[in-house]
Amino acid sequence: MKAVIQRVSKASVTIEEKKVASIQNGLLILLGIVDEDTLDDIKWLSNKIINLRIFGxxxxxxxxxxxxxxxxxxxxxxxxxxxxxxxxxxxxxIKAAKPDVAIPMYEAFVKQVEADLGKPVQTGQFGADMKVELLNDGPVTIIIDTKNKG
Incomplete structure (x- = not known):
């Protein structure tokens, strides 16, 4: 599982000219899933992201x-x-998980972040043609791969 974490002053996701997600300050997380990813990867990655000390x-x-x-x-x-x-x-x-694997893992990751954070998070729509707009704050961009937990 790979994540690109961007600290943002604002971010939004638009699908077919309808804004489906929008935040002011926080994180935009881009998430890539492979077949080998596990629930342990989800838990580890969520914990790592919400505890990253990247805010002033x-x-x-x-x-x-x-x-x-x-x-x-x-x-x-x-x-x-x-x-x-x-x-x-x-x-x-070819390494990216197909929807039958990726969708449940994506949904589980969202639920894990919500549980760890203690509040709802916003999302894009799996498989949709999304327009993602952001204002990277810093800029701060962190890439995490669960295969490199070390």
């Missing part, structure tokens, strides 16, 4: 987590995070 404290030092500041989250499924670009110029997405 009183001295504007990145010392606060999402839990500390109680900001909002949007989670968007993005299979292209598992693109393989080794051969040619057309990426291969």
């Amino acid at each position: 404290d009183e001295q504007d030092v990145m010392n606060k987590s999402l839990l500390d500041i109680n900001e909002d989250v949007i989670v968007v499924s993005q299979f292209t995070l598992h693109a393989n670009t080794k051969k040619g110029n057309r990426p291969s997405y």
Whole structure:
């Protein structure tokens, strides 16, 4: 499971000209799932993200987590995070989980983040053609792969 976490001043998801998610301050999480991902990966990744100290404290030092500041989250499924670009110029997405595996894992991840955060999170729509708009704050962008827990 891969996640691209972006600290945002604002973010939104639009599908067919209808805004389905919108936040002011918080995190936009792009999530890519593979067949080998497990519920343990979901729990670990959710815990890691909500505890990342990437928000400024009183001295504007990145010392606060999402839990500390109680900001909002949007989670968007993005299979292209598992693109393989080794051969040619057309990426291969063979490693990305198919919908029958990815949808339940995506939904479980959203529920886990909500449970860990103690409030609802907003989402895109799995498989939809989404327009994701964001204002990256910092910029702060963190990439986490559960295969590299180390």
